[in-house]
Amino acid sequence: MWIYEPIGLGRPRRKPDQVVADKAYGSLGFRAYLRKRGIAHVNPEKTDQRRRRHNRCRRGGRPPGFGREIYRRRNMIELPCFNRLKGSRGIATRYGKTATSHEAAVTLASILLWSRSV
Template sequence: MSVRLVITDAMWSRIEPLMPADPVRGRRWADHRRTLEAIAWKYRTNSPWRDLPDGLGPFQTAHKRLIRWAVDGTWDRIFTALLAAADADDDIDWTVSVDSTVVRAHQHAAGALKRGPVGRDEPADHALGRSRGGLSTKVHLASDGRARPLAFTLTAGQAGDAPAFETVMALIRVPRIGPGRPRTRPGTVLADRAYSSRAIRTYLQRRGIRAVIPQPSDQIGHRLRRGRLGGRPPGFDRDAYKQRNTVERCINRLKQWRGLAARTDKLAITYQAALHLAAILIWAR
């Protein structure tokens, strides 16, 4: 059976230098490119691991590699290196949009132990919770002005957007190629009404970041009822806010992979590793 591959030669030329080297002792790594194609196939189709086509190698290899590189931080390092290369080429639009999306969890995602020791990077609730739509996970992310992911984090599906805002912003960290500190501060942040709070506006103002966030009607009414004590309304650039759709487009690009649009992984670090791979391929294009 022929398998549609997604990693082109041009993409692989960017990714290959960032892959882990073969260990000094023990068995050499299986072909990295084939393993990445295998993981991408599984999450693009949302098929069971055991249904992996023979041409992509043993499913055990791809599954173990996905988890192992999630635990040791390999996926994050490759993603960060691609961001650094893009920044060196002045290819990152620092008008950043922040939003979240709810991902329905399949019944196969349930069942992981809720008690006992939990890994350093694995949340105790495995980023699973019950919202109106049932068992779900929420992905909070920031995208650049060209609809490409810069940072993301996971929470349970019922979690609010605003409490995760500072966590997402703290994850934006693009190292410099050469001297200089990593860039962590966008020029402008666009977000919808769910992020309109005094704490968020103060946080952005303290860091010297321009906020483009509309006020909800209840906040406007409360300020008007207080008269002069309500203070001035926060600045809002309607033209700049039209670019907020970039984060929606970024979410759509990630959710084109069916395994990301519906979670089947029991562990949050596994699902987040697949998000990293999808983001890596987006930046490698």
């Protein structure tokens, strides 16, 4: 579900209600950015951040919210899609020499997967 925010002239801005990500996106800066924009986030805390928080005792603050059930549902969509994409040999071995050609190959394979499902 998207929230539309009328902010001045131009196209209406939209933002997601919630972001579900893995530990790579669990940095303090990323969480602060999402919090500033009013977007809920569900991603596990990194072990080094947890250790630093515990070392600071009471001054470490509370742990960030983590919805285990919502995070488990992430794999229902993400993993099957990646497994199907890696079924194409060019994407799995990354034959594209540049990032743009690899991105184009992933986009084309995604469109082909989507067209087969429709």
